[in-house]
Amino acid sequence: MARTVILGAGIAGHTAALHLRRMVGKEHEVVVVAPNSKWNWIPSNIWVGVGQMTVKQVTFPLAPIYRRKGIEFHQALAVELHGEGSADLPRPHVTVRYTDPEREGQVAQLEYDYLINATGPKLNFGATPGLGPDGHTWSVCTAGHATETAKAFEDVIARLKGGEHQTLLIGMGHGTCTCQGAAFEYTFNVEHELVKEGVRDKAEIIYITNEAQLGDFGMDGMNFGHKGDIIPSQMFTESLFQERGVKAIMSAHVEKVEPGVVYYEQVDGNKGEQQFDFAMLLPPFRGVDMAAFDMDGNDVTSTVFAPSGFMKVDADYTPKPYEEWKASDWPKTYQSVAYGNVWAAGIAFAPPHQMSRPRTSPNGTVIAPAPPRTGMPSGVIGRAVAQTIAGRIKNGAAGKVHTASMADMGAACIASAGKGWRTGQAAAMTVFPIIPDKEKYGELGRDTKETYGEIGLSAHWMKVMLHYLFIYKAKARPLWYLIPE
Amino acid sequence: MSNITTFPDARVPTVNEVRARRNVLIQAWRFAILNLKMIMMVTKGHH
Numbered sequence A: 001m002a003r004t005v006i007l008g009a010g011i012a013g014h015t016a017a018l019h020l021r022r023m024v025g026k027e028h029e030v031v032v033v034a035p036n037s038k039w040n041w042i043p044s045n046i047w048v049g050v051g052q053m054t055v056k057q058v059t060f061p062l063a064p065i066y067r068r069k070g071i072e073f074h075q076a077l078a079v080e081l082h083g084e085g086s087a088d089l090p091r092p093h094v095t096v097r098y099t100d101p102e103r104e105g106q107v108a109q110l111e112y113d114y115l116i117n118a119t120g121p122k123l124n125f126g127a128t129p130g131l132g133p134d135g136h137t138w139s140v141c142t143a144g145h146a147t148e149t150a151k152a153f154e155d156v157i158a159r160l161k162g163g164e165h166q167t168l169l170i171g172m173g174h175g176t177c178t179c180q181g182a183a184f185e186y187t188f189n190v191e192h193e194l195v196k197e198g199v200r201d202k203a204e205i206i207y208i209t210n211e212a213q214l215g216d217f218g219m220d221g222m223n224f225g226h227k228g229d230i231i232p233s234q235m236f237t238e239s240l241f242q243e244r245g246v247k248a249i250m251s252a253h254v255e256k257v258e259p260g261v262v263y264y265e266q267v268d269g270n271k272g273e274q275q276f277d278f279a280m281l282l283p284p285f286r287g288v289d290m291a292a293f294d295m296d297g298n299d300v301t302s303t304v305f306a307p308s309g310f311m312k313v314d315a316d317y318t319p320k321p322y323e324e325w326k327a328s329d330w331p332k333t334y335q336s337v338a339y340g341n342v343w344a345a346g347i348a349f350a351p352p353h354q355m356s357r358p359r360t361s362p363n364g365t366v367i368a369p370a371p372p373r374t375g376m377p378s379g380v381i382g383r384a385v386a387q388t389i390a391g392r393i394k395n396g397a398a399g400k401v402h403t404a405s406m407a408d409m410g411a412a413c414i415a416s417a418g419k420g421w422r423t424g425q426a427a428a429m430t431v432f433p434i435i436p437d438k439e440k441y442g443e444l445g446r447d448t449k450e451t452y453g454e455i456g457l458s459a460h461w462m463k464v465m466l467h468y469l470f471i472y473k474a475k476a477r478p479l480w481y482l483i484p485e
Numbered sequence B: 001m002s003n004i005t006t007f008p009d010a011r012v013p014t015v016n017e018v019r020a021r022r023n024v025l026i027q028a029w030r031f032a033i034l035n036l037k038m039i040m041m042v043t044k045g046h047h
Ligand SMILES: Cc1cc2nc3c(=O)[nH]c(=O)nc-3n(C[C@H](O)[C@H](O)[C@H](O)COP(=O)(O)OP(=O)(O)OC[C@H]3O[C@@H](n4cnc5c(N)ncnc54)[C@H](O)[C@@H]3O)c2cc1C
Pocket: A007, A008, A009, A010, A011, A012, A013, A033, A034, A035, A036, A042, A043, A044, A045, A046, A076, A077, A078, A079, A118, A119, A120, A121, A140, A141, A179, A182, A288, A289, A290, A345, A346, A347, A348, A373, A374, A375, A376, A378, A413, A414, A415
């Protein structure tokens, strides 16, 4: 009998749990630990944030699904990793602190044979003073945040209807943020709603970003193949900004936020401030606060986790200049550097380096978009790790090791630019591979036949379809496993 | 001080392009194509 503990029930952890449960017999235990009682389809939070969807439409309770599937669920936070066991409990285990109302604050030790760390990001609002819902800006990172944001947005619309002018600032709340795609989507959904409400002319929308160019998306941009031509994502994105009258503050690190004003520094050292009436700024991500200890109780956190808090896996973390970065630096199996029976899936693994060229201002401020790890790779990695563990459980050390390198994998991203069956718009983008590989694909680093972008109503329909499809899959309804990640 | 950028040189879509982006029939066709592209991408990305 083997016991696999999965930390996190987001895209990576939940995918891994469902697949593993399907792949191994009932005599083997699959255990999920997550602090939230509900699963959230995060990509649709942007629609919650403009009042076009409710929390109920983007979340559902996890416990009934896990009960039906025979997965043990602990609503708790993992706080310590004891990968070698400890003096009082020699088997490898994690220490968890319960968050469910009945056991809130209680601590337990959960033993494992195999462990998947799929804890995603810590939303690091603390990196920028005044950032976030506890400060002076809104967020759409969780369904709860998005609901609050929608209320504030409703107030903005009311003020615009009352004849006031409003400045809306949307984007990145720090120089090292990732997830530009989500901020892009929120920007254009806001713009779309303002047009629908007939108040667009009174509102100024400003996108603030750490990207050097629009369309960088933290992945050094993309080059879309189109009828024999190459269209850089910069051109594609600038066109949309111009068409929809959205301005931008580029290459910016937000230093602090005070009520109604952000202070920022740009990569050329210029300092600026921008007044706003409404701001939705994403936080930078770091790994969740989990400490690691060896058998004797010594703190080995810095061996197991990178300084960013993400778990170190089979990547090449040797520091080297941008020009020497290689696709092969990226991990393939996601096995921990410290333990042979621990893996990190989704956002939880430490990337070897950025994809966009990191920049530093003359004052030494790092303005470097972190590499995006979107839903599709997170799900694919979750499944690959589950397959590797299933192989180990069935065949021991001879079990097949499954790989899912982002340098070998494509991704599809549908970025909404407004909701509505007839009036909706979205940008559909595919990219292959996610990590540019100049050795294989030449200077552009990607296959321009497979890297593609298109804007239209059809992409909006696609985004809606994916919303229902992935919620169906996450609910483990009949034949869910036929739906790819 | 403000450092706001606009994109006056960006190519904006023509009236016909905007119409095509909204035309239900054209978009139904594009939807089918997009689905195919996504399926191909997903198949390539799964090992
Ligand atoms: C607003 C927004 C919009 C987005 N839109 C898109 C999109 O359109 N397309 C796309 O592909 N991607 C999108 N993304 C990115 C996508 O959401 C992530 O790639 C994906 O959620 C990553 O999956 P994950 O499982 O690694 O992390 P998550 O989905 O964040 O899951 C992490 C899990 O770990 C749990 N957890 C946290 N700490 C602990 C702990 N200490 N112990 C145990 N469990 C813990 C969390 O509660 C959660 O269950 C968007 C992201 C945001 C924020």
